[in-house]
Amino acid sequence: MRTISGIMLRFTKVDKLVSKAFYGIFLLSYAVVLFILLTFVMSQYFEDFVGKDLGWEVFAQLFFYFGLVLTPQALPLAVLLASLMAFGNLGEHFEITAVKAAGIPLTRLMLPMGFYAVLITVGAFLFNNHFAPYANLKAYSLMYDVRQKKPALEFKEGGFYTDLPDYRIRIERKGRGADSMVYGVMIYDHTKQRGNTDVILADTGKIYTIMDNNYLVMELWNGNKFSEYIGQNTDRKEFVRDRFQQAKFVFSLSALGMQKTDEELFLSHKIMKNVSELGIVADSLKREVQRYQTPLYQDLKPYYDYQFNVDRAKYPADDKDSVSVDFMQWKDSVTAADITLLFERAQTKTRNVESLATIAKDRVTYYDKEERSFRLEQHQRFTMSVACLMMFLIGAPLGAIIKRGGLGVPVLVSIIFFIVFYVINISGGHYAKEGVTSVATGAWISDAVLLVFGLWFFRQAQKDSRLFDADVYIIWLSRLKAHLKARLSGKNSLQ
Numbered sequence: 289m290r291t292i293s294g295i296m297l298r299f300t301k302v303d304k305l306v307s308k309a310f311y312g313i314f315l316l317s318y319a320v321v322l323f324i325l326l327t328f329v330m331s332q333y334f335e336d337f338v339g340k341d342l343g344w345e346v347f348a349q350l351f352f353y354f355g356l357v358l359t360p361q362a363l364p365l366a367v368l369l370a371s372l373m374a375f376g377n378l379g380e381h382f383e384i385t386a387v388k389a390a391g392i393p394l395t396r397l398m399l400p401m402g403f404y405a406v407l408i409t410v411g412a413f414l415f416n417n418h419f420a421p422y423a424n425l426k427a428y429s430l431m432y433d434v435r436q437k438k439p440a441l442e443f444k445e446g447g448f449y450t451d452l453p454d455y456r457i458r459i460e461r462k463g464r465g466a467d468s469m470v471y472g473v474m475i476y477d478h479t480k481q482r483g484n485t486d487v488i489l490a491d492t493g494k495i496y497t498i499m500d501n502n503y504l505v506m507e508l509w510n511g512n513k514f515s516e517y518i519g520q521n522t523d524r525k526e527f528v529r530d531r532f533q534q535a536k537f538v539f540s541l542s543a544l545g546m547q548k549t550d551e552e553l554f555l556s557h558k559i560m561k562n563v564s565e566l567g568i569v570a571d572s573l574k575r576e577v578q579r580y581q582t583p584l585y586q587d588l589k590p591y592y593d594y595q596f597n598v599d600r601a602k603y604p605a606d607d608k609d610s611v612s613v614d615f616m617q618w619k620d621s622v623t624a625a626d627i628t629l630l631f632e633r634a635q636t637k638t639r640n641v642e643s644l645a646t647i648a649k650d651r652v653t654y655y656d657k658e659e660r661s662f663r664l665e666q667h668q669r670f671t672m673s674v675a676c677l678m679m680f681l682i683g684a685p686l687g688a689i690i691k692r693g694g695l696g697v698p699v700l701v702s703i704i705f706f707i708v709f710y711v712i713n714i715s716g717g718h719y720a721k722e723g724v725t726s727v728a729t730g731a732w733i734s735d736a737v738l739l740v741f742g743l744w745f746f747r748q749a750q751k752d753s754r755l756f757d758a759d760v761y762i763i764w765l766s767r768l769k770a771h772l773k774a775r776l777s778g779k780n781s782l783q
Contacts, residue, residue: 302387303400309378310401314370314408321369322362326355333431342434349430356423360672363412365706367405368679372698374401375687384688394750398684405680413673417562424559443470443495452504452539454478468494473508475537485516488537497541504539511535558665566666573659580651588641660727664720667731668713674735675709681742685749705741709734 330350378384387397443449449457460472473493477486490511497504513530558566682705687698713734720730 302392302397305383306374306378306397306400307404309374310370310404313373314366314404317369317373318362318366321365322355322358325358325362326351329354329358333434346430346434350427350434353423353427353430356419357427360412360416360420363408364672364675364679364709365702367408367676368683368705369698369702371401371405371680371683372687372690372702375684376690376698379688379691384691394685394688401684402680405677409673409676412676413670416669416673421560421562424557425555428557428559452541455539457506468496470495473506473511475506482517487514488512489514490535498538502541504541506537506539508535508537509533558662561665563666563669566662566669570659570662570666573655573662576655577652577659580648580655588644656723657721660721660723663727664717664731667727668717671713671731671735675738678735678738678742679705679709682738682745685742685745688749689745705738709738712737 490508716730
């Protein structure tokens, strides 16, 4: 009993040791990886943010929602990096060696970390299926509104400002420093939809906003307002000029604000749907494929005169001579005009058949590709989650082999395997969409490759392989050189 209780106590301490070495590094790795991915993605939209005066609230929402969107990509890399660093630290401090010396196998040492990996895998799937579609909807709908928002109000000297609807404003010169005065103001008023018939000119003016920047006020001095219109009782154009010493014009800036787009417009995209919804859409697309494939045979029948319209009662199947005699009689009485007409009818029917077949083919190809795309997205909700477990199977034994903690080697190895996983996943998805391979194969090939690497590294770790020790390869090269040198000297002696 004492022996059993001692082993259980020893195993409990090992579980605490491995758990403590893993979950802290995992949370830190997840935060770092997510920050890197988020920085990379948001930098691609940098041009859409410039000069739009969005405010910190919009940026906070963008970073929050895109952080949720990128979580499925960040989790596998975080698990790989954390498991590598955790087992690397344990190996570097000879804790793995001490545990093995106590009679605890490597599989038992990996058990607590494997338990965490399974929990992360299940949590990743639940997140991908329930929270990721909502995050995608919020993130990309908000980004669409940001991209549609016009730049903030800014007048450039010597150029026309055209972002205000129905107005074109030109300023010759602006005051320097804190002075908000402008000089040489020209305003084209297009509110009446009559072209350039209403113009306001002023020597000086002042520009400012009111009511929380919702309205623009242009206070002008020493100017003229010109209008051109056609008189009521004549077709002759009339010109009117109103001179003013001081005038104030107010413009609504509602068009420059960020408009909220209805989120239902984005719901049809596959990344906005969960697994069951993806399956429903894929099934409907499959029915569309069948709808265009099945009736094509019947639609083409009317364009074939003999194969489908010949009178079998008149020409029995075993009476071949009757058809030949009838054709010979018709041939003797046919004219050149009849032959020309027959050829034209045949050409017209051929073109119609080709058009119908092409339309059906294009629609079948489109719906089949869309179905494959939705099926692939459905599978990838599982594959991206299972990738967390596969990354653990690689990271834990690889860390035990490398026996190095820190950020150097683990980060390098993690990036290499993540790139391999990403490239295979993208390539497999592309081949699945194009129909080169099945959807299941294209979706799961990346996880299968990771599983092969993980099992191989696990086997090497159980044998205490020195796979990444430079001394092993130096000794192997020296032995190879000695072997080659001995063979060459043996040949020379024989000669």
